[in-house]
Amino acid sequence: MGGREELQAMVTGFRLAAALSVAAELGISDRLVGGPLSADELAAALEVDAETLNRLLRALSSVGIYAEADGGYANTALGEWLRTGVPGSLRPLARLTQDSAIWAAWGNLMHSVRTGENAFRALHGMDVWEHRVAHPEYNEVFNDNMAALSSVVAGAVADAYDFSGLSTVVDVGGGLGVLLAAVLARNPELSGIVFDQEHVVGRTAPAGSLASVAERWSFATGNFFEAVPAGDAYLLKSILHDWPDEECVTILRACRESLAPGGVVLVVEGLLGLPGSEAEAAFSDLNMLVLPGGRERTESEYGLLFEAAGLKLTRVIHTASRMSILEGTAGEEEAVG
Numbered sequence: 001m002g003g004r005e006e007l008q009a010m011v012t013g014f015r016l017a018a019a020l021s022v023a024a025e026l027g028i029s030d031r032l033v034g035g036p037l038s039a040d041e042l043a044a045a046l047e048v049d050a051e052t053l054n055r056l057l058r059a060l061s062s063v064g065i066y067a068e069a070d071g072g073y074a075n076t077a078l079g080e081w082l083r084t085g086v087p088g089s090l091r092p093l094a095r096l097t098q099d100s101a102i103w104a105a106w107g108n109l110m111h112s113v114r115t116g117e118n119a120f121r122a123l124h125g126m127d128v129w130e131h132r133v134a135h136p137e138y139n140e141v142f143n144d145n146m147a148a149l150s151s152v153v154a155g156a157v158a159d160a161y162d163f164s165g166l167s168t169v170v171d172v173g174g175g176l177g178v179l180l181a182a183v184l185a186r187n188p189e190l191s192g193i194v195f196d197q198e199h200v201v202g203r204t205a206p207a208g209s210l211a212s213v214a215e216r217w218s219f220a221t222g223n224f225f226e227a228v229p230a231g232d233a234y235l236l237k238s239i240l241h242d243w244p245d246e247e248c249v250t251i252l253r254a255c256r257e258s259l260a261p262g263g264v265v266l267v268v269e270g271l272l273g274l275p276g277s278e279a280e281a282a283f284s285d286l287n288m289l290v291l292p293g294g295r296e297r298t299e300s301e302y303g304l305l306f307e308a309a310g311l312k313l314t315r316v317i318h319t320a321s322r323m324s325i326l327e328g329t330a331g332e333e334e335a336v337g
């Protein structure tokens with residue numbers, strides 16, 4: 001019977017996740033950019049306990065995040081991904097679990113499995129969005145993480161869709177607007193609106209955007225369960241997977257109501273059932289169950305949501321990234337399921 005060691009590493013995976021989160025929070029990889037440093041030097045700069053920091057670094061070096069060098073520690077290729085601001089940085093993702101409410105919600109997975117309920121809300125008495133309003137420091141890390149994750153796929157998504165003939169693209173729940181910036185950069189005829197909650201919305205184009213993107217950029221704040229700004233192309237990236245079916249239909253209906261004739265609703269999600277990303281989609285599905293209370297879906301499940309909101313699923317475009325684009329146009333309204 002093989003595989004015992006492999007399974008043991010999986011079972012104790014939470015230890016590694018916790019160690020990575022502390023390293024990311026402390027910004028160790030940023031400190032090592034100039035070359036190796038000893039645990040004492042790092043501890044002095046970070047104002048933490050030197051002997052304990054050495055134990056953390058030894059553990060992370062044992063799995064290849066750092067390397068012991070010149071009596072100190074250096075970044076490896078893996079450790080470089082925990083640097084601030086490198087494109088696709090995993091530092092914000094690793095920092096998320098410094099929010100003990102997130103860590104505790106995953107510890108409450110059993111509750112979800114027993115009841116089907118959202119673990120976060122059951123434990124904390126509020127949803128993740130209310131929690132982030134109450135904790136701006138964690139809200140900022142979450143938004144940075146979404147921007148970093150989106151920066152890895154935005155180009156592929158923007159490349160995969162032909163926006164010609166469209167004029168105003170609204171990035172619904174667009175966060176800091178990383179996807180919108182990529183779409184505007186490739187389509188000089190488009191103007192764009194990033195729409196999100198007051199305490200989240202990207203008021204200006206992300207740093208590094210073209211000047212022409214900044215000129216065609218505007219923002220709006222509000223609640224996507226009530227209304228969204230008028231446009232002829234709605235982008236909803238990583239929005240519907242946060243919500244149960246009924247809420248998804250409400251969001252899609254709000255888009256349909258403001259959609260200009262001939263316009264499109266573009267849902268951008270990682271699909272369940274696509275070869276090559278099974279584990280990522282399945283564990284993202286559990287993450288949606290535990291944290292926001294949503295779920296990942298198959299192409300046909302998204303089709304049912306579109307129908308229930310009076311939209312027709314006209315095309316599914318698989319991009320060069322793990323995200324697919326589900327294109328909806330105005331259709332007839334029908335019941336879910």
Ligand SMILES: C[S@@+](CC[C@H](N)C(=O)[O-])C[C@H]1O[C@@H](n2cnc3c(N)ncnc32)[C@H](O)[C@@H]1O
Nearest residue numbers: 146150173174175196197200222223224237238
């Ligand atoms: C998972 S994030 C996706 C962000 C961005 N689309 C991306 O993929 O990087 C979900 C977004 O929905 C926004 N959101 C949540 N509830 C909302 C509401 N009721 N109205 C508008 N935006 C909302 C959040 O603030 C957050 O930016």
